Amino acid sequence: MRHVTGILLLSLSCSAGTVFAQDPAASYPAKTVRLMLGPGPGSVADGLTRVMAAALTEVWGQQVVVDNRSGAGNTIAPAIVAKSAPDGYTLHRCGVGDSISPALYKNLSYAHLRDFALLARIGLTPNILVVHPSLPPKNMKEFIAFAKANPGKLDYGATGAGSSPQLSFELFKSMAGIDVIHIAYKSAALAQQDLMAGRVTSQMTNLPNHIDTVRRGKVRALGITTMKRSAKLPEVPTIAEQGVPGFDVSSWYGMCAPIGVDKAIQKKIEVDSLKLLASPQIKQRLDALGIDVEPLDSTAFAEFFRVETDKWAKAVRAAGIQPR
Structure with missing residues (x-):
């Protein structure tokens, strides 16, 4: 009986060892x-x-x-x-x-x-839509109304066609039913410089790029692109809650x-x-x-x-x- 028990234990031990050896995750990464x-x-x-x-x-x-x-x-x-x-x-x-x-x-x-x-x-990382402070709209609904009243007269700075910031703004245009002209830049930083100088009227870019400029009044924040507000700028409402339901970028x-x-x-x-x-x-x-x-x-x-x-x-x- 002891001999049979020994064989059984040895068999179970070998089986367990085989299962362990066959689990590639056990030794990953080597x-x-x-x-x-x-x-x-x-x-x-x-x-x-x-x-x-x-x-x-x-x-x-x-x-x-x-x-x-x-x-x-x-x-x-x-x-x-x-x-x-x-x-x-x-x-x-x-x-x-x-x-x-x-x-x-x-x-x-x-x-x-x-x-x-x-x-x-x-x-x-949420994006944020900001405008130059001289632009009349104070919130997203006013911006959309202003753009509809002035089709093709507003513009936005973003990196080239097909980039995430450019497509984010194009998606916003499509959902809001507005016509805003894309001005292409080699980098988001260059677009940001021209926005603060008033050479372009708006920009949609990663939120961290504009936390300081918003707080210092260099640009005006109109909306956050995600479905919930950002803890980094909690006072800025989302675009979705300002007349563009479902906008989430x-x-x-x-x-x-x-x-x-x-x-x-x-x-x-x-x-x-x-x-x-x-x-x-x-x-x-x-x-x-x-x-x-x-x-x-x-x-x-x-x-x-x-x-x-x-x-x-x-x-x-x-x-x-x-x-x-």
Whole structure:
């Protein structure tokens, strides 16, 4: 009997060992992980990615390195990740631009909704619509009425056609039924300078860019682009609550991996990322960058990504931008 019991225990032990050995997440990561993104060093997106990389390095005990690949509308990084070995050692710090690019480029070598596991949303940065103080409208309803009374006479400064700020304003125009002319700039900072100088009348850009200028009276804030007000400027109402119901635009950030990565590894990255985002220290670091930590798990993030992709496709069509 003891001999049979011994065999049974040995068998169970071997089975458990085999299950453990077959779980790739148990030993992941065993080497350096590369976290790729399109936006360049110094951007808010880059800062967020470096906060997450440092935190994951500490949790995993393996280095997570940030790899910026700017250019081509931020499509270089996801193209590289999509073609990489699906082993979990090359990840994509995806973002709002990845839900816009399918409508802008006809011949992308990848599709996020097909070729990527959408693991977790990290958070978002609201945009804000501001105008030069000399403009008569004092709130969003007055701005819309003024624009309707003066079609084609107002303008807004934003980076080139197809950029997130430009498409955000075009979506706003479409939903509000107004005609405001786009003035293209090489950077949001240049558009901001011309706005404060009165050379353009309005701008829609990331909220942190204008917190100080709003408080100093250099520009007038008319509306926040998300569905809820920002704690950073709580006195500024949302655009949605001022006559454009359903308007909801932000720069958002997530974690993605090639679709072929083992499900157990996908789950580990998702769970560890979400745990970090519940940490007060991580929240504080991201808040300092102007990011609202609003995480979503993989199921909710995938649905959010699909909704965003559809929304931006409609915005591109409304703006009359031809895919290239």
